[in-house]
Amino acid sequence: MPEQLIFAMEVFLNGLMAGVLYALVALGFVLIFKASGIFNFAQGVMALFAALTLVGIMNGQVPFAHIINATFGTDLHYFGWTVPGLLAILLTMGMMVLLAWCVQRFVFRHLVGQEPIILFMATIGLAYFLEGVGDLMWGSDIKTLDVGLPQGINETIDEVTFGWFGYGFFIDNLDLVATLVAAILVTGLVLFAQYTKQGRAMRAVADDHQAALSVGVSLNFIWILVWSLAGFVALVAGIMWGAKSGVQFSLSLIALKALPVLMLGGFTSIPGAIVGGLIIGVGEKLFEFALGPALGGATENWFAYVLALIFLVFRPQGLFGEKIIERV
Amino acid sequence: MKYKLGTMAIAAIMAAGPVMADLVFPSLSYRTGPYAAGGIPFADGYQDYFTMINARDGGIGGVMTRVVECETGYNTEKGVECYEATKGEGSLVYQPLSTGITYQLIPKTTADNIPMHTMGYGRTSAANGDVFSHTFNYPANYWNGASGAIKYLLDENGGDLSGKKIALVYHNSAYGKEPIRTLEELSKKHGFELSLLPVDHPGQEQKSQWLQIRRDRPDNVIMYGWGVMNQVAVQEAANIRFPMENFIGIWWSGSENDVLAAGAAADGYKALTFHNVGSDFPVFDDIQQYVVDAGEAAGAGDQIGTVLYNRGLYAAMLAAEAARTAQGIHGVADITPAMMRDGMEALEITEARMTELGMPNFGPAFKVSCENHGGPGLVGMTQWDADTKTWSMISDFGPSDMEVIQPLIDEDSAAYAAENNIASNC
Structure with missing residues (x-):
């Protein structure tokens, strides 16, 4: 087999894995948009906030230590204990539910019936607010996130592919874990939406929130539920991305990776987020591999958007999005 | 009153x-x-x-x-x-x-x-x-940094870099592109093969670049990165088992922030410097x-x-x-x-x-x-010890190749002077 074809296969597989990571971020956007029509600009910051909270809890860091120390003249930074990863994840999830409640109670409850652009602007404000609160709570330093996820080359795949092609493929163990987690997450979300009372109520609100309201579904509860689920997805994305680079404020920029995925997959489809992520991941990696050197490299960022735009021309609602027909 | x-x-x-x-x-x-x-x-x-x-x-x-x-x-x-x-x-x-x-x-x-x-x-x-x-x-400056890295590699290789492959992984911005001209000139002078691998801002995703490094197997990698790009690059280098002692960052890629996230895998990573550490x-x-x-x-x-x-x-x-x-x-x-x-x-x-x-x-x-x-x-080299979590100087502050750098400075500044009608200040 030609060497370049073997390399392309490796790039293809790594593109799939990268796509899964993009999809993890996109999922949070989809959940909220589907249920409330809000494009949540703060989704990337939520991933950052969740990851910061997780590391802070694990390390026993005192939240708002700088403010406490400046106000009371103390020198507190750590409680002196550490919290096991699983328990810390549960506590962080509690924090994200609390955040969802606060967002609903103090922001969106007051904006019911407003234009989508107003709601979108509110999420921009929320993003900056959360970033600031995250900084005040946990500090701006880069934090190492160690929840026991494996990293580095997968030896088995390396050996097997070497046996087949005489060249061992590089697949990162972390990417394999991310794929597994994404599969479980999507399955869980689909089962939740299909087979639980709350899930059905969520879908009813997504279809027509006024009709859902008329049959006794609590809009408040559903929105808190949806924001909590988006918070959970943000936590998962924060863990996966944070494990790669440490938890730092640039984590919020991962949202940029989700936008072309959403444009391609549709803003209202969970499978769309996954398929869109995979197409974007594979597309940008293969393009970089094939034409990057001729074009000076670093094509991935812009190519993802070009790819999404091409899809938009033919399917404005995205691959899996709902086609909106408005009659005059 | x-x-x-x-x-x-x-x-x-x-x-x-x-x-x-x-x-x-x-x-x-x-x-x-x-x-x-x-x-x-x-x-x-x-x-x-x-x-x-x-x-x-x-x-x-x-x-x-x-x-x-x-x-x-x-x-x-x-x-x-x-x-x-x-x-x-x-x-x-x-x-x-x-x-x-x-x-x-x-x-x-x-x-x-x-x-x-x-x-x-x-x-x-x-x-x-x-x-x-x-x-x-x-x-x-940046060009001293690029030259300092090559000088260090020359010292490590008995003064001969001919036939060696050196990759530059850089932030795809005005900053990251700064060393390219210098490295190209140095590549001609010393006979090493230079490959350029830009990374788009912010640099959280670098799989393509490091897969290419894994395929091309350069002898050394020089990095001009900043922010999250540095941490991801060090982690990716560790993932593909690129020898850390052959990986050199510019001084903006050589702080504790850049290596701590990768843990023990970052041990041996090097970075240029123009001041002491510790x-x-x-x-x-x-x-x-x-x-x-x-x-x-x-x-x-x-x-x-x-x-x-x-x-x-x-x-x-x-x-x-x-x-x-x-x-x-x-x-x-x-x-x-x-x-x-x-x-x-x-x-x-x-x-x-x-x-x-x-x-x-x-x-x-x-x-x-x-x-x-x-x-x-004058630039020196530092190296990261993951056990003690410290940087230490491993070379003295040494001269960079002004024979290559000075003409580039003269050329670029002359162009600026012509564009802005600047007369001689000295």
């Missing part, structure tokens, strides 16, 4: 009059945003040094110093706003800590007659003082006594001795020494920005002076002149 009115009048005049007793050093910092982890230690080091000389020496030449901090968020527009907002305070020298902000401020500072110091960043050809009258980039210098005893123990430490006080804190400390020391030189030249203690520029142009840092300041061998000895605002371009 008359006495009361008189007292009030004097008080009002004192309050309304200009503040004469401060030497103002603006700090365009970034303590928030994606690059805060790099901005905070530098800003802390810069501030702590001035706090220390105020407490220990009573300021510079008997005049107290004042650091005016303005948050840029590493954003060019905000940086320019900070400059406009603070220049009226009598700001003596600007350190924008951003190549983007530097490019915007070069014409502004020149027009306003305020000097700017861009230590290890900014426009490299600003080293030509004949063209860039108000911009200084001593003791080293806190084993007498100046840190003074920082402890006059700043930390006095409860005056900048920020959280938890950055002391880190690489970027030391860089801020070093920048402040060079600014203070230039102010002292300016006071000597003009015979006044309360210097103006124009006088400060003269002080920077006449700055001479000797080993004896650094020892006197409690910073022996903290940086290279150098002398600035009207023609040369960049100093001699």
Whole structure:
């Protein structure tokens, strides 16, 4: 087999894995948009906030230590204990539910019936607010996130592919874990939406929130539920991305990776987020591999958007999005 | 009543009059945003040094110093706003800590007659003082860094790099592209094969670049990165088992922030530097006594001795020494920005002076002149020890290849001079 074809296969597989990571971020956007029509600009910051909270809890860091120390003249930074990863994840999830409640109670409850652009602007404000609160709570330093996820080359795949092609493929163990987690997450979300009372109520609100309201579904509860689920997805994305680079404020920029995925997959489809992520991941990696050197490299960022735009021309609602027909 | 009115009048005049007793050093910092982890230690080091000389020496030449901090968020527009907002305070020298902000401020500072110091960043050809009258980039610039890396590799390879493959992984921005011309020239001179691998901002996803490195198997990788790009690159290098001792970062890719996330896998990673690392210098005893123990430490006080804190400390020391030189030249203690520029142009840092300041061998000895605002371009190499979580110097500050760099500086600065109708300053 030609060497370049073997390399392309490796790039293809790594593109799939990268796509899964993009999809993890996109999922949070989809959940909220589907249920409330809000494009949540703060989704990337939520991933950052969740990851910061997780590391802070694990390390026993005192939240708002700088403010406490400046106000009371103390020198507190750590409680002196550490919290096991699983328990810390549960506590962080509690924090994200609390955040969802606060967002609903103090922001969106007051904006019911407003234009989508107003709601979108509110999420921009929320993003900056959360970033600031995250900084005040946990500090701006880069934090190492160690929840026991494996990293580095997968030896088995390396050996097997070497046996087949005489060249061992590089697949990162972390990417394999991310794929597994994404599969479980999507399955869980689909089962939740299909087979639980709350899930059905969520879908009813997504279809027509006024009709859902008329049959006794609590809009408040559903929105808190949806924001909590988006918070959970943000936590998962924060863990996966944070494990790669440490938890730092640039984590919020991962949202940029989700936008072309959403444009391609549709803003209202969970499978769309996954398929869109995979197409974007594979597309940008293969393009970089094939034409990057001729074009000076670093094509991935812009190519993802070009790819999404091409899809938009033919399917404005995205691959899996709902086609909106408005009659005059 | 008359006495009361008189007292009030004097008080009002004192309050309304200009503040004469401060030497103002603006700090365009970034303590928030994606690059805060790099901005905070530098800003802390810069501030702590001035706090220390105020407490220990009573300021510079008997005049107290004042650091005016303005948050840029590493954003060019905000940086320019900070400059406009603070220049009226009598700001003596600007350190924008951003190549983007530097490019915007070069014409502004020149027009306003305020000097700017861009230590290890900014426009490299600003080293030509004949063209860039108000911009200084001593003791080293990006091109010195690129040359320093190649010189180190030459030393490691018995002076011969012919046939070697060297990859440059760089931030796809004006900053990251800076070393390309120099490395291309050095590649021709020494016969190594150079491959270029740009990484788009912010650099969280670098799989393509590191897969290519895995396929191409370069002998060495040089990195010009910043922020999250550094941490991801070190992790990816570890993932593909690229030997860390063959991986060299520029000084903006060589702090604790860049290697801690990768844990033990980052052991052996190298980075260039133009100042020393660690806190084993007498100046840190003074920082402890006059700043930390006095409860005056900048920020959280938890950055002391880190690489970027030391860089801020070093920048402040060079600014203070230039102010002292300016006071000597003009015979006044309360210097103006124009006088400060003269002080920077006449700055001479000797080993004896650094020892006197409690910073022996903290940086290279150098002398600035009207023609040369960049100093001699001496750079050293540091290496990360993941066990002790410390950087240490593994080479002395050595010269870079000015035979290659100087023509590039001359060419670029001449183009700038022609574009802007700048006559010779020297």
